Amino acid sequence: MIIFTDHAKDKLVKELNKLGITERTTTEIIREPDELLYDSLTNRFVAIRWSRKTAVIYEKDDNNFIVITVIYSSELRDAVNRRRKRGRWI
DSSP: OEEEOHHHHHHIIIIIGGGTOOHHHHHHHHHSOSEEEEETTTTEEEEEEGGGTEEEEEEEETTEEEEEEEEEOTTHHHHHHHHHHTTSBO
C-alpha cells in the first residue's frame, strides 16, 4: 500500500497537480522508477522519473510505502548529481 503524508498530499494539491503530477503519477514513479537511489542522511529512498523531472522521497515500512515528499525541478539532474557527489544519495 502507498500512503501519503499530509505534507506530500498538500504539495501535490497546491503545487504539483498543475504540472500533471498527481498521486497516481507518484505511485507509478515508485513502482517503476527510472532510477532508485538511497538517501544516506535520512535513510529514505528516492525514486526518480527523469522525463517528469520528479523525485519521490519515501520510506518503506513492512509492505507499505510512505511518501514523505515529492520534488519537481527543471534542474533535477543537477540537484541529483550534487547530492551524489557529496555522497548523500547513493
